Amino acid sequence: MTEVPELTELLADSPSNWGKWGADDEVGSLNYLTAEQVLKGVSLIKRGELFTLQRLIGDPNGDPVWPGRSPATKEMVYDESDWDEGGEGPAFPGGLHYADDKLEAFLQGSTQYDALGHVWYGGQIWNGYDARTTIGGLEKASVEPIAERGVAGRAVLLDLARWRGVDALGPKESFDHNDLQECAKAQGVELRPRDILILRTNHLALFFVDADGFYADFGEPGLTYSPELVQWFADMEIPNLVTDTIANEVTYDPESGAALVLHNALMRNLGVAFTEICDLEKLAADCAQDGVYDFFYVAAPLKIHRASGSPVNPVVIK
Ligand code: UVW
Numbered sequence: 001m002t003e004v005p006e007l008t009e010l011l012a013d014s015p016s017n018w019g020k021w022g023a024d025d026e027v028g029s030l031n032y033l034t035a036e037q038v039l040k041g042v043s044l045i046k047r048g049e050l051f052t053l054q055r056l057i058g059d060p061n062g063d064p065v066w067p068g069r070s071p072a073t074k075e076m077v078y079d080e081s082d083w084d085e086g087g088e089g090p091a092f093p094g095g096l097h098y099a100d101d102k103l104e105a106f107l108q109g110s111t112q113y114d115a116l117g118h119v120w121y122g123g124q125i126w127n128g129y130d131a132r133t134t135i136g137g138l139e140k141a142s143v144e145p146i147a148e149r150g151v152a153g154r155a156v157l158l159d160l161a162r163w164r165g166v167d168a169l170g171p172k173e174s175f176d177h178n179d180l181q182e183c184a185k186a187q188g189v190e191l192r193p194r195d196i197l198i199l200r201t202n203h204l205a206l207f208f209v210d211a212d213g214f215y216a217d218f219g220e221p222g223l224t225y226s227p228e229l230v231q232w233f234a235d236m237e238i239p240n241l242v243t244d245t246i247a248n249e250v251t252y253d254p255e256s257g258a259a260l261v262l263h264n265a266l267m268r269n270l271g272v273a274f275t276e277i278c279d280l281e282k283l284a285a286d287c288a289q290d291g292v293y294d295f296f297y298v299a300a301p302l303k304i305h306r307a308s309g310s311p312v313n314p315v316v317i318k
Pocket of ligand 1: 066108114118119246247248263
């Protein structure tokens with residue numbers, strides 16, 4: 001069996017944006033989304049139609065999550081039964097009743113933004129911060145600064161499933177930056193520097209027809225690592241990678257066997273924000289219909305203190 005290289009070795013010469021936006025930066029390539037980029041995105045609004053990209057939390061059909069994480073659970077704390085005879089609902093003057101509920105959830109367990117400090121190797125997270133700053137909650141590069149600034153700009157949907165002529169990409173099916181460019185060409189959309197990239201595989205559809213099969217030999221379709229792909233992301237100044245898979249990449253790099261190489265090459269080293277587990281179906285159907293694959297995208301993860309990620313409901317406006 002060939003030995004899996006350490007990421008320190010595999011990514012030794014990989015491009016890095018550490019220091020590019022100062023020694024105290026915590027939002028990385030989102031810095032590319034300047035006011036000018038936001039306005040370029042806004043200029044694409046033609047119909048005023050909204051598409052929300054979040055999957056339902058607590059979907060009665062189940063929530064697909066990374067193996068080892070559990071789906072969110074929601075519990076009613078108060079409902080009308082608490083004011084039935086013998087119920088313990090608080091009494092308010094005037095007869096007020098109300099519904100209250102609470103959520104227990106992995107912050108990476110639904111449609112989410114990853115904090116730049118979510119993954120690392122070699123004892124350092126984004127921008128060179130010491131990985132020990134993650135202990136007890138991310139002191140650096142948590143999701144807070146991303147939530148504080150918000151995300152908006154021109155985005156392009158690349159519908160890889162439709163481009164490949166399938167309903168959904170299969171397990172471990174990979175594509176690279178050349179495929180992204182070919183797909184864009186076939187869709188008649190121009191990929192421009194600083195675009196937010198939205199990639200559709202529709203792979204999670206498998207979870208909803210056969211969850212056991214989905215997890216049996218867990219491996220998602222997605223981008224796979226190559227030095228050229230990472231350089232392309234760096235040259236294109238991609239701020240944000242958004243997909244409808246759980247981890248935005250093929251889990252184990254087919255070449256080296258290392259896990260989540262792109263999380264590290266793109267997120268840890270270049271500061272690319274990752275948005276995962278999106279529902280792109282309505283948006284993709286609309287794009288196929290009107291042939292317009294570029295639009296305004298806006299998202300605001302929640303401000304959660306020192307968190308490694310946050311649920312989000314990104315919105316596309318066409
Ligand atoms: C892991 O970190 C395992 O995955 P994700 O980025 O998909 O939450």
